[in-house]
Amino acid sequence: MMNRVVLVGRLTKDPELRITPSGVPVASFTLAVSRPFSNQQGEREADFINCVVWRKPAENVANYLKKGSLAGVDGRVQTRTYDGQDGKRVYVTEVLAESVQFLEPRSASGDRGEGGYNNPPREQKASYSGGNNYQNQPPRSNNQGYSTDLDKDPFANSGQIDISDDDLPF
Amino acid sequence: MMNRVVLVGRLTKDPELRITPSGVPVASFTLAVSRPFSNQQGEREADFINCVVWRKPAENVANYLKKGSLAGVDGRVQTRTYDGQDGKRVYVTEVLAESVQFLEPRSASGDRGEGGYNNPPREQKASYSGGNNYQNQPPRSNNQGYSTDLDKDPFANSGQIDISDDDLPF
Amino acid sequence: MMNRVVLVGRLTKDPELRITPSGVPVASFTLAVSRPFSNQQGEREADFINCVVWRKPAENVANYLKKGSLAGVDGRVQTRTYDGQDGKRVYVTEVLAESVQFLEPRSASGDRGEGGYNNPPREQKASYSGGNNYQNQPPRSNNQGYSTDLDKDPFANSGQIDISDDDLPF
Amino acid sequence: MMNRVVLVGRLTKDPELRITPSGVPVASFTLAVSRPFSNQQGEREADFINCVVWRKPAENVANYLKKGSLAGVDGRVQTRTYDGQDGKRVYVTEVLAESVQFLEPRSASGDRGEGGYNNPPREQKASYSGGNNYQNQPPRSNNQGYSTDLDKDPFANSGQIDISDDDLPF
DNA sequence: TTTT
DNA sequence: TTTT
Numbered sequence: 281m282m283n284r285v286v287l288v289g290r291l292t293k294d295p296e297l298r299i300t301p302s303g304v305p306v307a308s309f310t311l312a313v314s315r316p317f318s319n320q321q322g323e324r325e326a327d328f329i330n331c332v333v334w335r336k337p338a339e340n341v342a343n344y345l346k347k348g349s350l351a352g353v354d355g356r357v358q359t360r361t362y363d364g365q366d367g368k369r370v371y372v373t374e375v376l377a378e379s380v381q382f383l384e385p386r387s388a389s390g391d392r393g394e395g396g397y398n399n400p401p402r403e404q405k406a407s408y409s410g411g412n413n414y415q416n417q418p419p420r421s422n423n424q425g426y427s428t429d430l431d432k433d434p435f436a437n438s439g440q441i442d443i444s445d446d447d448l449p450f
Numbered sequence: 451m452m453n454r455v456v457l458v459g460r461l462t463k464d465p466e467l468r469i470t471p472s473g474v475p476v477a478s479f480t481l482a483v484s485r486p487f488s489n490q491q492g493e494r495e496a497d498f499i500n501c502v503v504w505r506k507p508a509e510n511v512a513n514y515l516k517k518g519s520l521a522g523v524d525g526r527v528q529t530r531t532y533d534g535q536d537g538k539r540v541y542v543t544e545v546l547a548e549s550v551q552f553l554e555p556r557s558a559s560g561d562r563g564e565g566g567y568n569n570p571p572r573e574q575k576a577s578y579s580g581g582n583n584y585q586n587q588p589p590r591s592n593n594q595g596y597s598t599d600l601d602k603d604p605f606a607n608s609g610q611i612d613i614s615d616d617d618l619p620f
Numbered sequence: 621m622m623n624r625v626v627l628v629g630r631l632t633k634d635p636e637l638r639i640t641p642s643g644v645p646v647a648s649f650t651l652a653v654s655r656p657f658s659n660q661q662g663e664r665e666a667d668f669i670n671c672v673v674w675r676k677p678a679e680n681v682a683n684y685l686k687k688g689s690l691a692g693v694d695g696r697v698q699t700r701t702y703d704g705q706d707g708k709r710v711y712v713t714e715v716l717a718e719s720v721q722f723l724e725p726r727s728a729s730g731d732r733g734e735g736g737y738n739n740p741p742r743e744q745k746a747s748y749s750g751g752n753n754y755q756n757q758p759p760r761s762n763n764q765g766y767s768t769d770l771d772k773d774p775f776a777n778s779g780q781i782d783i784s785d786d787d788l789p790f
Numbered sequence: 791m792m793n794r795v796v797l798v799g800r801l802t803k804d805p806e807l808r809i810t811p812s813g814v815p816v817a818s819f820t821l822a823v824s825r826p827f828s829n830q831q832g833e834r835e836a837d838f839i840n841c842v843v844w845r846k847p848a849e850n851v852a853n854y855l856k857k858g859s860l861a862g863v864d865g866r867v868q869t870r871t872y873d874g875q876d877g878k879r880v881y882v883t884e885v886l887a888e889s890v891q892f893l894e895p896r897s898a899s900g901d902r903g904e905g906g907y908n909n910p911p912r913e914q915k916a917s918y919s920g921g922n923n924y925q926n927q928p929p930r931s932n933n934q935g936y937s938t939d940l941d942k943d944p945f946a947n948s949g950q951i952d953i954s955d956d957d958l959p960f
Numbered sequence: 961t962t963t964t
Numbered sequence: 965t966t967t968t
Contacts, residue, residue, distance in 0.1 A: 282692045283456075283457055283483045284455070285455045287454075288798065288893070313451060313453045316889065320615070329527050352622045356497070357457070357483075359498050379826060383860065383893055454794060458692055458723070463966075484968085520967090520968085522692075551792055621799060621823060621824060622862070623839075624796045625794070625795045627792060627867070628791045628792035628793075629791060629963070632961080633962075653867075653963090654964085666962080667866075668963085687962095688963060690964085697867065786829070
């Protein structure tokens with residue numbers, strides 16, 4: 281009945297942007313959050329926490345964050361389940377981000393000066409405006425919109441075909 | 451660099467208490483936390499979040515909580531990894547509880563009037579006092595202390611032989 | 621850029637419900653949250669945290685919570701400022717509750733069996749439906765709706781005439 | 791019974807470091823946390839949240855943070871009360887920081903390249919080692935240790951003579 | 961001005 | 965493998 285998570289950490293790689301069949305953007309990324317204490321070997325470990333974010337902030341994540349970016353997440357812990365390729369049930373625990381904060385001032389962590397508060401997005405994209413306006417985009421072979429990510433089947437490049445509209449929160 | 455979780459929900463079953471080889475108690479339990487919104491079918495779903503707690507609060511959890519108890523957890527999201535029985539790496543995301551709150555007033559949720567703030571623990575157990583006082587307990591075949599749980603191999607009754615002293619936080 | 625609070629505690633008195641000039645309900649209440657440690661005198665102290673909640677959940681708070689109720693709050697820390705009666709600036713720090721959880725199962729804490737999850741509200745009231753439907757209620761002297769609280773000037777019975785539509789979040 | 795706050799924001803001015811009569815360091819600072827939404831005038835407001843931190847992290851705050859620094863706080867909401875100079879009770883709500891995170895990479899926000907993760911503290915100071923080792927420092931007129939802040943009465947330069955050992959958490 |  |  282209460283479920284709140286707050287994380288600050290760094291993206292382990294560039295976020296991945298997907299579009300559900302009904303046209304809703306979803307971004308997923310992993311945050312590396314180093315632990316505040318050392319282990320028995322005296323090393324500082326990290327937790328690698330999978331995060332998902334939907335709709336408009338999904339686009340922002342895809343546009344402004346990349347591998348190594350410092351980001352804050354405010355959201356909920358979420359569990360879901362899907363049938364693995366080997367036929368057995370897979371249990372997933374991840375963080376559903378309700379908002380994502382960009383904590384990378386200017387080009388502090390970037391190799392090429394992009395990302396950050398006041399900078400233009402990595403590439404200009406059509407903006408999500410709350411409806412299913414993605415549906416009227418040709419699913420492939422177009423040269424704008426989500427082209428870079430989507431000019432291939434959005435669900436083709438990873439093994440996880442387990443994201444569907446059923447996972448939509450709210 | 452920041453990692454905080456707060457949960458309130460109900461135990462899906464009785465907590466499990468383990469003792470590491472060096473004598474530290476660990477309890478694990480799953481919290482069912484119902485979502486604040488309904489899905490497309492109009493049903494209220496829940497997240498089933500695995501939690502672990504160490505040392506003294508582990509004992510309290512084992513003594514005062516049971517299936518159905520309402521509990522609050524304040525902790526961190528933690529990821530770990532172990533080699534599954536089939537030889538492939540298993541990734542686990544769970545909540546490391548730093549404190550656990552008993553939110554079940556008196557015997558409100560209990561079938562037999564036990565549990566709750568002011569009630570005696572389910573069975574009187576030797577208390578964890580911060581050291582490795584568990585080490586001087588015979589590992590099996592004793593009739594007090596953690597007997598009910600430990601009079602069998604503490605790691606035998608579940609498939610997860612993946613808890614070791616290496617997982618000890620702090 | 622991140623601001624999150626989660627509280628679980630008990631109401632120090634019945635919540636107060638107000639309506640802004642433009643017809644938006646606001647409830648305010650104080651949560652007593654006992655500290656997890658004892659002070660130098662060995663006593664367990666508490667923090668008394670003022671909370672505000674707007675719109676629909678404000679009504680629920682007014683209907684379902686009362687002095688002594690156990691409640692959870694998920695929200696943000698908020699500061700505001702107003703001019704005190706003696707002419708000097710007053711600084712207020714409080715919690716803006718985005719959601720409020722009723723943790724009082726059945727009539728566990730109640731003296732009269734009311735409140736709680738499945739029980740009818742203390743008195744049946746017109747429900748807030750997101751618009752300014754309160755505006756078409758006569759501001760005073762009516763005998764239903766928010767009558768019990770509002771049949772007097774909603775801002776008369778306390779010194780704080782500092783709640784206005786300007787404080788509306790979102 | 792649960793009380794957790796997480797904040798990320800910027801210091802409104804340099805932190806202030808105090809030492810209690812029994813030699814425990816306390817730092818206080820205010821975080822400006824901008825709100826995630828705009829007000830009716832379309833402006834983005836901020837909350838100005840007073841924070842206190844004790845012992846070792848108090849020293850770190852004093853050494854590594856300054857006006858404008860981006861910082862994260864994980865802690866609790868705390869209320870206390872003291873008698874104002876005009877004889878009437880003053881109620882204070884603030885955040886007791888249990889840990890403070892420095893989110894300012896290198897010299898990104900600094901005017902003079904100091905502060906940040908890997909940089910030396912602003913001035914080298916004796917470190918707090920958990921005991922009351924401050925007591926054996928001459929209370930005034932020394933030229934190192936907490937000199938800059940303490941070579942004057944630690945409680946003289948502000949109106950708040952309301953910090954005492956009684957406020958010590960844990 | 962504080963709750964169990 | 966899930967709780968009220």
